[in-house]
Amino acid sequence: QKEVEQNSGPLSVPEGAIASLNCTYSDRGSQSFFWYRQYSGKSPELIMSIYSNGDKEDGRFTAQLNKASQYVSLLIRDSQPSDSATYLCAVGGYQKVTFGTGTKLQVIP
Amino acid sequence: SAVISQKPSRDICQRGTSLTIQCQVDSQVTMMFWYRQQPGQSLTLIATANQGSEATYESGFVIDKFPISRPNLTFSTLTVSNMSPEDSSIYLCSVEGGTGANVLTFGAGSRLTVL
Numbered sequence: 001q002k003e004v005e006q007n008s009g010p011l012s013v014p015e016g017a018i019a020s021l022n023c024t025y026s027d028r029g030s031q032s033f034f035w036y037r038q039y040s041g042k043s044p045e046l047i048m049s050i051y052s053n054g055d056k057e058d059g060r061f062t063a064q065l066n067k068a069s070q071y072v073s074l075l076i077r078d079s080q081p082s083d084s085a086t087y088l089c090a091v092g093g094y095q096k097v098t099f100g101t102g103t104k105l106q107v108i109p
Numbered sequence: 110s111a112v113i114s115q116k117p118s119r120d121i122c123q124r125g126t127s128l129t130i131q132c133q134v135d136s137q138v139t140m141m142f143w144y145r146q147q148p149g150q151s152l153t154l155i156a157t158a159n160q161g162s163e164a165t166y167e168s169g170f171v172i173d174k175f176p177i178s179r180p181n182l183t184f185s186t187l188t189v190s191n192m193s194p195e196d197s198s199i200y201l202c203s204v205e206g207g208t209g210a211n212v213l214t215f216g217a218g219s220r221l222t223v224l
Contacts, residue, residue, distance in 0.1 A: 031210070031211075032209065032210050032211040032212075034211070034212070034213075042217075043201055043215040043216065043217055043218045044152070044201075044213075044215055045215075046212060046213070046214075049208065049209050049212055051209065051210075088151060088152070090213075092210065092211030093211075095140065095157060096154060096157070097142075097154070097211050097213055098154070099144075099151045099152040099153075100151060101150065101151040102151050
């Protein structure tokens with residue numbers, strides 16, 4: 001079992017729609033959870049971090065964490081073509097961050 | 110958050126040679142992390158570099174293949190030794206910093222192609 005699992009996609013959504021990205025993790029001791037965005041040929045950049053159960057909103061982005069289900073999600077509202085990228089779920093433990101394989105999102109104009 | 114300069118940005122190397130990647134941070138950091146991203150894959154942690162101690166390598170990575178130096182709190186190098194085509198990858202330097210625990214900032218990466 002992979003430590004951090006994501007659907008590789010591609011996930012295609014029309015412009016203006018809500019994109020929903022999901023991630024599960026295996027280590028129940030994980031304490032920190034992240035979503036990174038990676039454009040082709042670029043390095044990852046942090047979109048959201050979340051440390052406790054529930055929702056965290058930042059602009060068009062909402063991260064959701066359910067530690068009991070070992071599940072993290074990212075919602076992108078009013079999706080824009082510029083949101084087209086690979087989204088990496090990452091889970092942090094003691095001095096180590098483990099990344100999922102990423103979900104490729106395509107926003108269709 | 111920290112600004113990371115990484116070089117070379119890309120290189121084409123011959124099989125059997127070694128290449129050293131440099132990572133310079135604009136502030137002092139305790140730990141620096143080296144990741145590998147193979148084509149179409151996610152990031153895999155190679156090792157964690159602490160200043161003044163030996164790097165800690167993840168399962169599947171060994172010091173002889175990926176020696177790391179960490180001479181001070183702002184600089185680290187990763188060498189990819191005796192390269193083969195399977196080492197063709199993007200190598201990324203990262204540091205913790207920013208708004209919370211485990212938040213990583215990445216350098217621009219070094220894209221290596223081994224012929």
